[in-house]
Amino acid sequence: MSVREALVQLGGVATRAALIEVTSRLEVDTALASGEIVAPARGRYAVPEADAARTAAHRVSGAVSHESAALHWGWSVKLPPTLPNVTLPRNRKVTAAHRAGLTLHRANLTVDDVVDGVTSRERTLLDCLRLPDTGAALSVADSALRGGFSHRTLVRLAEQARGPGVLQARRLAGAATHLAANPFESVLRDIAADVPGLAVRPQVPIYGPAEFLGRPDLVDEDLRADLKRDARRYNALVVHGWLVLRFAWEDVMFEAAYVREALTQPGVCVSPSAGPSWTSR
Known part of the structure; x- marks a missing residue:
């Protein structure tokens, strides 16, 4: 690639x-x-869209926000936004020409909500926690925690929030964890959360009687199954009674229905192809 x-x-x-x-x-x-x-x-790289968002926001005197702001703060997103996310005051009029090429959001931001033309870390997290795509929302929250943002502060922000989407924001803030290694794991965990009977945790170490078997991306310790990245570890897991589900990046990001259906049948080993996996015990 x-x-x-x-x-x-x-x-x-x-x-x-x-x-x-x-x-x-x-x-x-x-x-x-x-x-x-x-x-x-x-020593840090980003997609060009991260820089383009500031130029776009300046053009309409708005603030870079949502996932565009998340990229600015160095947080991973499920997928880079196709168009820059920009927030404008609710009563600000913008011509069609200026709106072109933007994803506009409306909110009356306070002085504390904006830092150098970009929504603050706190405001960015609250905006992202309300995203319609909960996998995208959780990806940003998990990444922020990996980057050192306090989970306690994240939960407090969501609890103090008001307005549409607040219940989702509070649920996702509580579910966010720094242990998720990347957006792939965050999105997969979000999909699994909708499957009755599953309660997965990321990066759980698994040991056999006398050896370390691996650290799967997601594990439900109340069921039974596990991951494997190479053939030897895969065989070790199977020998010790673990069942393996493996998903390609494209499946998790674009085929949520397929992934959800597979997770409802944890006794079936799905695609042993290379890539992150889900396991249960």
């Missing part, structure tokens, strides 16, 4: 080391030089 494709799968932002790990040093340097990716900070 291209460097951009790899960066998208990593959530739209990534460290240099993480990006080189899935591509190569030469490919990353070439992509940076060509503008395929940008470097908002030393």
Whole structure:
């Protein structure tokens, strides 16, 4: 895959080391030089949309917001927004020409809600927790916690919020965790949350009688099954009574119904192809 494709799968932002790990040093340097990716900070890369959002917001005197703001703060998103997210005051009139190429949101932001033309970390999280796509919402919240944002503060923000989407925001704030490694895991966990009888946790270490078997992406310890990234570990898990479900990135991001259907039948081993997995015990 291209460097951009790899960066998208990593959530739209990534460290240099993480990006080189899935591509190569030469490919990353070439992509940076060509503008395929940008470097908002030393050793950290992002999709170009992260910079384009600030230009777009300035054009209409608005604030970069939602997932565009999440990218600005270095948080991973499910998928980079196709158009820049910009928030304007509710009564601000904008011509059709200025609206073109933007995803506009309306809110009367306070002085504390905006930092240098971008919604603050706190406001960005509240906006993202209300996104219609709960997998996208959880991806941002998980990433913020990985980046050091306090879970207690996240929960408090959601509890103090008012208005449409507040119940969803509170639920997702409580469910967010720094343990999710990337948006793929966040989206898969969100899908699993809708499956009756499942209660999955990310990155749970699993041990056999005398050996470490692995750390699956998601595990339900009350059922029974587990992940495996190479054939040897896969066999070890099966020998020890674990059942394995594996999903491709495209399945989790674009085929939620398929993934949900597979999770309702945990006794079936789905696709042993390479990629993150879901397991239960």
